[in-house]
Structure formats: C-alpha cells, structure tokens
Amino acid sequence: MRWGVVTFPGSLDDADARHALDALGEPSVALWHKDRSLHGVDCVVLPGGFSYGDYLRAGALARFSPVMESVVRFAADGGLVFGICNGFQVLCESGLLPGALIRNRNLSFICATVHCRVEETDTPFTSAYSQAAVLALPIKHGEGCYVADPATLQGLEDNRQVLLRYVDAAGRATEDANPNGSLRNIAGITNPTRNVFGLMPHPEHAVEALCGGVDGAGFFRSVRLTLSEGLPARTASVPPGL
C-alpha cells in the first residue's frame, strides 16, 4: 500500500508526516495542491500547518484547492482520508466531517503533550489500539476547540464516531484535561462510514522514542492492517444504526 501526503501552500507538518511514515517503514508520496491526481495512493493524509495562512478561518481556503476535489471524490468512494490538526480543520470546512474547530478557549496557541483516550477500535484508524487506551500525544494549535450543534453531537455519540477524547493521565475526560474547550472533550472524530478521520493531536510527532514518544504510531499501523487485510475500507465495520 502507498500513502499520499498533501502539501497545500502553508502546510507545515507535511514533511514530518512523511518522515514519520518513513520511520514506520511506510512508503509515501507527496501530493501537490494544484495537482488533481492522487497518484493511486491508498490513504490520503491532510497534514498539519497553516494552509493559506489559516486566514479567514483555519482550513477555509485549502478546501478549494484542485487536489481537494479528488480527495472528496476519493472519500465518497470509501478511500481512507486522515486529517491531522490543520487537516482536521480542512475536513470540517469541506464538509467531509461534521462540526467546526474554533479558537481555543484561552484564545492562545497551545503546544503541549496531552492525554487522549481511544474511544473506538473498530475503525481503520484505531484498530491497532486497545479499547480505552490512554495515549500521550502532542497538540499544537490555536483553533482546536471542536464545536457542533447538540443534534450533531448526539449523532456522533450514537454512531460511535468520536474516536479520541482529551482525558487526564488516569483516563478520565475531565474539564481540566480539556486543553482547548472542545465540546465533550472531543479530540478526533470519524464520518458515518468510518473512512474519514480527523484529529487535533499530532500522531506523526509521536512515532519515535527520541522525539515525542511512540504513542501515535498505532494510527498509522491501524491503516496498514486494515488495508493489508484487503477489505475495501468502505465495508470496514459499518456501525449499527446506519
């Protein structure tokens, strides 16, 4: 299988994502925002950064790049799309994921290591983790406060689309453990068909013991497992009630 990492103008962690995949022995290619072709990759990573400077709204301008037309189609066909931080913001702005990411509760950029709990493991992105595993992952964002209307939130919970929540070291989703004010401590979500995933923490900065620890590696391993099992991601466990 092959990964594709998109570079928008203003993408910053694109090289880091490819470096992480490298470190994990995963082959990847760079995808350019002006290029509509996804070059036959099996999973598209939308990396962190400040695409188009995040001017107007984080992720708002990137969604109109030519490459995003292909990503939207790819996702509709069940292709795996993995949005990290700014990538998550782009996915929300382009409607591939519900809700929106607004300024952190404290209004300032936060770079820190936080704890996150894996809420669901029957997805292509989290299958390598054990249920309720608590991960130490870095966050670094100014607009990571996840918001959505009550109905949408309920839908996310009912369909078990919340994949990652901010928790304390003991795994409790407390207010203090919530770094940015996200509703229900949401750190990462998937779409109803579970082939599009967005999260604010940076797993690509947590795959090497030397730099940031290894707790993030599981997300990439999960995708590898899912795809090497050969099942088209589409049919990979459709949640009950859909």
Next chain:
Amino acid sequence: MTTSLPPVTEAQAAEHGLTPDEFRRFCDAIGRVPNLVELGVCSVMWSEHCSYKSSRAVLRGLPTSGPRVLQGPGENAGAIAIGDGLAVVFKIESHNHPSYIEPYQGAATGVGGILRDVFTMNARPIANLNSLRFGSFDHPRTRYLVGGVVSGIGGYGNCVGVPTVGGEIYFDKGYNGNILVNAFTLGVARADRIFRAKAAGVGNPVIYVGSKTGRDGIHGASLLASAEFDDTTEEKRPTVQVGDPFTEKLLIEACLELMEQDSVVAIQDMGAAGLTSSSVEMAARGGLGIAIDLDQVPKREAKITPYEILLSESQERMLIVARAGCEQQVMDIFTKWDLDAAVIGRLTDDGRMRVSAGGQVVVDLPLEPLAHGAPVYERPFAPPANLEELQRLDLGQVQLPGDYGQALLRLLATPNIASKRWVFRQYDSLVGSNTVVGPGSDAAVLRIKGTPRAVALSVDCNSRYCELDPYVGAMTAVVESARNVVCGGAEPLGVTDCLNFGNPEKPEVMWQFREAVRGLRDACNALGVPVVSGNVSFYNETDGRSIPPTPTVAMVGLLADVAHHTTQWFKSEGDVVVLLGRTREELGGSEYLASLHDMVRGTPPWIDLSVEMQVQQVCLQAIREGIVRSAHDCAEGGLAVALAEACIAGPHEPLGAEVELEADIRPDAWLFGESQSRIVLSVRKKHVNRLRELARGADVPCTVLGEVRGRRLRIGSLIDVSTTDLRAAWANALAQRMEE
C-alpha cells in the same frame, strides 16, 4: 552624469539624521549635493543600524575565526561546519523599537527578518530562539507588551513552520520604557552550497521576489533604531510593518528550491532599509555597479514615490542576482509558489547605483561611499559616575532570612526565575520533528536528520550583572550559555551576539559597550568559541534613561552523538546529587538580593575562565561516558533554586532530594548566591567514583551533596519543603502575573 531633481538643503539633511559633518562628508564623496531620493538612500546607509559607525572600531576585537568557521561576520549570517558535509547557519537580531510601538507586529516581523537572514544563505531554518526584556510588572504597559510580543513571536514562528525551542525572558524596571526583543534563527545547509550576497557578472539580472512593496516602515528599523524615544515618538511613528508569515513560508520553500539549481549568483533579503541596502550591499561586495528601474518593482499602492520604494521596509521580500539567461527558471519557481517575481535591473561595471523611475534618473551615486563611506567614530567613554557606589555592598546590612524555605519559595515565584511555560507553550516547538529537548531545560537539543549528530542551543544574558560590571557581565553571558549547552550534552561551537545598549554618544554608555565587548572577547577566546555573527542595537533609552547594558549571547553547541542529550531534571530516586565547582560568598547582583532585599548592588560573581573551562570539560566528559542522568547549571537563585528546578522542572511527577548543607560561608550565600562555574549533576551511585576521578583529574571541586529521594526537598536543617509546594510556587507564577 547627474539627476534632474533639485539638490537638498542642510535642513533636510538634518531631518534625515545626518550631522552637518556627515552631510559635508557625503557631498564631498559624491562631488555634489544629493537630491532628496539620494539623501534618503545615504541616510539609511549611513544610519547607525546599517553602518555600525559607533561600534565598528570596538567590534574589531572579537575572535571571529576558527577551523570550523565557514562564514564569519559580514554576511547575512555566520556559518560553522558540523561534519558530514553539513553546516549550521545562525544569527541573532534585535527588533526592539518596533516591538515597543506595536508589540505583536514588531516581534513577528523581527522573527521574519532573522529567518530571511538565514535561509538567504541556502540554509533550511530548523530552530528559533528569542531573548526578551520587559519592564517590571507594576508598569502599566508591561502586560500588554509581554502579551503582544509573545503572541507575535508565536503567531509568526508557528505559521512559518520553524519551531521556537528556547529563549529567555527577564523583567526589570530598567526596561519600562524600552523593551528588548532579540530573535535568533539557526538553519542547516550543505557546507559546499552556502550562498552569499556578493554580486558578480556584469549584465546579470537583478530579480525582485516576494511581497509587493508598500509604504511600510519607511525610516523604520534604520532611523527608529537610531533615534531615542521621547514624547514625540508618536509623530515619528512610521507605518508599522505587518508580517505575513504565510508568504514567508512560500518564500522559504521557493528560495531553497531555487538554490538547488545554479541560476543564483547572489541573494540577500530586503531587511532594514529594504531595496536600498540590499542592492547597495550586494553590488558593493562584488565591486560592481547596479542599475534599477523602479517601474518594474511590484507595488502594493499606485501612488508610492521612488523615495518610498527605495526606503520601504515591506516584509517578505528578497533580491536575487541571477545568471543571465536563467530569468525564466527563476520566474517559474516563484510562479509555482504563487509569489511575485520581476527583473528590476542589471549589474553594471561602473561602481555606481543608478535608479530610474518613469524614465527619469532619480539616483546616480557612487557605491563605495554609500557602502563604506560612513564615518567610523571613536566615541569618548567613561565609567558611569555612580558605578563605585553601585558596586559597594556591605553584607553586614543584609539580614539572614528568618525562614529559608519561605525564601526559596519566594525566589521560585519571581518572574525572572519562575517557569517560563506560560511563554513557550504558545510556541510550536515540535514542527520539523528534530526537537529532542524542547524549551524547559538548560539547552534545547535538535537532531540533525540523516546523521548521528545534534545541536544544542541556549541564549543568555544577566543584565543586572552587566549593569554592575559590564566586563564580568558579558563574560558571564558567554560562559553561562556555554554551560547550558554543555549541560545539554554538547560541545560549544560558536556564538552570535546581540549588543543592546543605550545612546553611544554618551560616554558612560560607550564605556559599558567597550567593557562588554572586552568581556565577550576574553570569554570567547578562553572557551575557544568564535563569534560568527551578531547585531548591535544602540539608542535603547527613553527620556534620557538608558536600558541596563544587555549583551545577549546565543551559543550553538554540537553533540557528536544525539544519544548524549541530557536534561536538567532528576530522573530517579537513589541517584546521587553532585555539585561541580566551588561556592563562594558572593551575593552581589543576585536575584536573592534584588527580590528579597530589594537591593541591586555589589559586584557580580567573579569568573575564573580556566576553572570554568575545566568544570565544563568534566561535565561534558562525564556525559559522554554516559554516567550523567541530569545536569543543570547554577544561575539566578543559586544552588537552592537549581536543586529545586532539578526536582520539579521535569515532565513527570516531581522528585525530592535530601541534601547535606556544609556552609563554611553565610547560609544565604551558600543557598542563593550565584557563584559561577557550578553545575548540579545527578548520577547513579555506582558512577560517583568515576565522576570523582574525572573531577580530580582536572582539579575541579566535586562535592556529593546528597541523594534524589522522596517528595520533599531537604537541605540540611534550613530547608524542608514538599515538591508539591515548590512546583506550585514555580509553575504558575508567570501566568498569574499575566492574569492579575
């Protein structure tokens, strides 16, 4: 040949900051009276900021060469070889005055400027540091300035994708009316692919790339940085430069991509004095001439005048001399990155700067006087009248604390010692995935991908020491930054310095400056570290009051093996706590005297440079032998604070320590005195003897202080505080001061 514009008057020359002598000197050099545009060009080239006319003579004393030095001072940044065919390229620069006027944009554009100085040499920036000085918290503007500057540094650095991995921040009423914002960038380049700003090849095209030119910061850095503040500052205010980190990111990628080819002859950023200084300096370095057509310059506003275009300090712009015939290659790359690029001129052979606009010649000047014709001043100097008084300290008048535990807690909560997390958590310290040790330890450590190596970085200056004795204070800045880097596991490689001082036309300021440079020189010579780049910022004063002399030193160190990286905090119970170096009865200039006794006096701790060297070498040797679990230098707050930080500064639960106190001196001096050349180490029991051997070999005092144990810090019978209380005092103090 001359221009059709009318000559200027002496009054206009004065308004441009030229003294009558300087004006006469310029007229003689060019053989006539300049027109207004030419005067503008001269005034920025001859400004203190660009010409170093007050500092040049003094700076000649600094050691700038060494076997590893690939590029010393004089280019956009310095470069040092680190092996594997790679080099580190780094520089520090001040953006003090703009940051006082508009803290967010001032600090942001400071970061943008120093980044350009580094990537213009074909180095990919991998780390930023910043050194900040603010007034005391009881000054009404301090919170606003701190908040604006810190978010400005973050706003730019985070968006441009270069991690901010360290720095320093101090608060002192001496900066109430004049803050300091010094920004540092380090990049990595291929040693054989370093680009310089020396034009070559008559007829080669001069290409403008990056943002369009607007009226930003006309007479900004250049004049502002050369003019004291007073109540008329408001009127003098230029259009503030606004940074666009997004465009800078594109500019980095486009320029680095361009420099992979060989279409570039020379390249330089348009920094202070924008198009003028970049074109003059590049052409002059190459001993050529340059002809520029302002009609070709990409402009943001239609009505902008030639004078304004030449002096504009619009950000995110670069000037490139390309090989004739490569124009299209260059254009294509910048088009790919959605950036403006335009051929605006050519190199000529007549040694002149010729600028035309609307078919009319507006500047026709010989380059030599512009680039090198500014007077070099040997300004008069004399020690401050109150120096002796300041240096007098009668410890008999200094009461011993009633409760040493409380004293420690109070020290830990002072803004100068408290955790700086409130600051650095606003900075992305991870992007680039090289950060092995981020902010929060003595030195930041970044790996060099594709090699076993890493670099360690620290920036330091204790301006209180410098006020009491600029010579010792500057030496301390060098040795402390070196010690920090050594504590990180690295061998000091080289230095860049940012010399922030008051008005050089005042003898006492000039004396402070000379003494500080002498201190830098002696310390760098002793440690064998060259100064490869730097920056001088004069006229840091308000209503006639100078800032404390602040010669900021950024040290770059090399780890041959990244596995040697070391942090300041204790690792596990049972480890033995050892002190390298000797503690003397030195309280002069200490944070303890300042914060707990409201006294800034005495002489700063003395430094024996040979002892300092030995201490650092023993520490580094021990780290390389793999026996050191933590290393932390004793700085502000002395031994007690260093021990406390080792207990609580780590990312994990705090660890306590039990420490013997064998004070043959005043206990407050033993606990809180700031004697130099001291490092607190923790090692496994089984390695204590090896450490002793190493120390004995270099006859460095090596004292076993005690052991890492429990959840309290116990120091003899004087201090017994829980690590919870220590951390509570230290961790949130700065955030609380900001929210008050």
Next chain:
Amino acid sequence: MRAKVYVTLKAGVLDPAGKAIERALHSLGFDEAHDVRLGKYIELRVEGDATQAANRLDDMCRKLLANGVIEDYRFEVGD
C-alpha cells in the same frame, strides 16, 4: 461598487473572544458593556450592477466568507 459583508457567530455558538473582550472592558471600568460578540467585517469592491452583485455576494458568502455551521452573514452593496 463597494460592498460590505458582516459575518457573525450563530446564536449559541461559544464566543471566547467576545467573552474575553467583555471581561477586558469590565476590568477597564466599562461595566455597562454586555453581550459582546466578535464577528468579521469584510470590505471589498465588486463589478456589475447592484442585483447582479448581490447574487454573487450571496454566493461568495455561502461558499467562502462564512461557515454555515457556526456563522451567519449579511451584506450591503453600493454606498
């Protein structure tokens, strides 16, 4: 022709910035300030006649200038 676009947060969407401004105002002694909400104000120049421009502006807002999930918009054409 000149156009002005006002983008405001939907009722019910948290507005931390607005809250912060309100707190700051109170700490400055402006106790009379309440319900502060921070939105965006976009000025631009557009071609074409008023009705045409209006349609296009509405399009711009829906597609880009406002995020329908959290924001409402309003605009004025012509001066």
Next chain:
Amino acid sequence: MRAKVYVTLKAGVLDPAGKAIERALHSLGFDEAHDVRLGKYIELRVEGDATQAANRLDDMCRKLLANGVIEDYRFEVGD
C-alpha cells in the same frame, strides 16, 4: 441599547488575510472581487442614553477595541 463597532486596518497597512481571501475568491471564479480588506465587527449592548454611550464607546475603541497604531474604528449606537 445595542451598539456596533467596525474596526478596519488603516489605509496602506498590509492586510495578508484580505490578500489571501481575494486570491481564493478569484480561484473560485469571483474575478470581480477586488481590494478585499478583513476587519472586525463587534456587537454589544451598552447602558445609558445615546450621547453618553457614544462617548463611552469612543473610549472603549481607543482603549481596547481598536489598535490605534494600525487600525481605524467606527461605531453606531442604537438600532
């Protein structure tokens, strides 16, 4: 009573956001959009009568809502 504050960048001050928005509009086919400038739009409720409120608002703008170094402001009181 309701009040509205408009904070805009001073003429000549670079507006990176406006620039980026304009680019995006063009790439979306809105070629007729020019001179896009992004400002702030603040809605709030204030007490006291109109003239009083106006004075206070002016104060608020100078002290907090607008950064006089790079921004201009304008406000309306009452609906």
